[in-house]
Amino acid sequence: MMKRFWLEKMLGMLGWAALFAVAFDLGKSWPVSLGELQGAENPAGEKLSQPQSREGKTEGQEPVRLIFDTDIGNDVDDAMAMAVIHALANRGECQLLAVTVTKDNPYAARIVDLLNTFYGRPDIPIGVVRGGKTPEDGRYLRQVVTAEDGGKPRYPHRLSDGRSAPDAVQVLRRTLAGQPDGSVVVVQVGFSTNLARLLDSPPDDISPLDGKSLAAKKVRLLSVMAGAFSEDLQKRRFREYNVVTDVPAAQKVLGQWPTPIVASGFEIGRAILYPVVSIRQDYRYVSHHPVAEAYGYYRGLEHDQPTFDLTSVLYAVRPERGYFDLSPPGWIRVEDDGFTRFEPDPNGKHRYLIVSAEQIVRVREALCWLCSEPPQRLVPQSSSDR
Ligand SMILES: [Ca+2]
Numbered sequence: 001m002m003k004r005f006w007l008e009k010m011l012g013m014l015g016w017a018a019l020f021a022v023a024f025d026l027g028k029s030w031p032v033s034l035g036e037l038q039g040a041e042n043p044a045g046e047k048l049s050q051p052q053s054r055e056g057k058t059e060g061q062e063p064v065r066l067i068f069d070t071d072i073g074n075d076v077d078d079a080m081a082m083a084v085i086h087a088l089a090n091r092g093e094c095q096l097l098a099v100t101v102t103k104d105n106p107y108a109a110r111i112v113d114l115l116n117t118f119y120g121r122p123d124i125p126i127g128v129v130r131g132g133k134t135p136e137d138g139r140y141l142r143q144v145v146t147a148e149d150g151g152k153p154r155y156p157h158r159l160s161d162g163r164s165a166p167d168a169v170q171v172l173r174r175t176l177a178g179q180p181d182g183s184v185v186v187v188q189v190g191f192s193t194n195l196a197r198l199l200d201s202p203p204d205d206i207s208p209l210d211g212k213s214l215a216a217k218k219v220r221l222l223s224v225m226a227g228a229f230s231e232d233l234q235k236r237r238f239r240e241y242n243v244v245t246d247v248p249a250a251q252k253v254l255g256q257w258p259t260p261i262v263a264s265g266f267e268i269g270r271a272i273l274y275p276v277v278s279i280r281q282d283y284r285y286v287s288h289h290p291v292a293e294a295y296g297y298y299r300g301l302e303h304d305q306p307t308f309d310l311t312s313v314l315y316a317v318r319p320e321r322g323y324f325d326l327s328p329p330g331w332i333r334v335e336d337d338g339f340t341r342f343e344p345d346p347n348g349k350h351r352y353l354i355v356s357a358e359q360i361v362r363v364r365e366a367l368c369w370l371c372s373e374p375p376q377r378l379v380p381q382s383s384s385d386r
Pocket residue numbers: 070071072074075077078189190309
């Protein structure tokens with residue numbers, strides 16, 4: 001115990017020393033604000049400013065306003081994608097406005113609440129689907145949500161029954177109505193049930209706009225994990241799970257959504273595997289980590305995991321970092337059996353992600369860092385804390 005105390009103390013001092021070194025290298029007196037650092041020159045004389053966007057505005061000032069729509073519990077990548085969102089929120093790159101759930105299981109909303117609480121954002125609105133798809137528990141929801149140590153919940157959270165959470169469409173409407181026009185990015189990594197119902201929603205006391213007009217007014221981009229666009233998957237007529245599970249909803253959203261859509265097809269997440277060694281090594285900053293525990297139940301601690309939903313989040317928040325290339329514009333068509341086809345059209349509003357071998361390596365490493373990033377403040381865990 002004493003050894004650890006002194007080790008931490010020394011590491012802390014080293015950290016401060018490094019910060020002072022940076023400050024003096026820049027020829028500034030302490031303290032140096034982040035703003036000053038961004039505008040300053042480094043010793044090599046290169047400007048440390050933020051990149052300029054096409055419109056000439058400085059990027060990175062305004063966090064991406066994000067709504068996450070998920071079928072969490074059917075696969076573990078949804079939970080990992082939430083960890084990535086919270087890491088990006090820690091860095092001021094995004095603001096998580098709300099989470100809506102398309103898996104119709106009461107533990108799904110509870111694990112969302114649990115993860116938001118673990119990452120220090122327990123007040124984020126959560127909406128749930130009613131009469132939705134995949135009501136079964138899946139492989140990790142119940143285990144992680146109900147885990148206990150010494151008779152106390154291992155991962156504290158407020159929501160004691162997912163069924164008591166508000167309806168997803170209401171949460172979507174209220175969240176969108178409260179945001180500036182053209183500012184929201186929606187990330188949909190499950191079925192299209194909630195967004196299809198949003199499009200169908202009539203004006204109400206939340207907003208005088210119907211759902212389609214509200215989305216047109218408020219949403220800048222819809223980033224979806226859906227479909228399959230590579231040559232081999234097209235040839236095999238591969239039907240992707242998120243689309244197949246609720247085909248009419250996918251047809252509605254991909255046919256009627258009023259703003260641009262970027263899809264991460266099955267081939268992207270399949271090509272970029274999250275290395276299980278990261279799960280075994282990078283989450284040990286707490287005795288029990290909900291994401292690592294969910295991973296263990298779902299995938300096991302011997303196997304890598306496709307990064308499907310994580311890629312939709314990464315693109316939504318960091319679209320201009322060259323992690324992915326984009327297809328030419330066109331339209332994603334959903335056939336009645338759930339098969340997706342892409343029709344190029346210069347006036348189309350849809351694109352899909354493409355990755356090169358080099359980008360695969362870059363994205364994998366970025367996702368390891370982001371997914372395993374500790375919360376800004378750790379919630380004390382019961383009994384067995386190290
Ligand atoms: Ca998912």
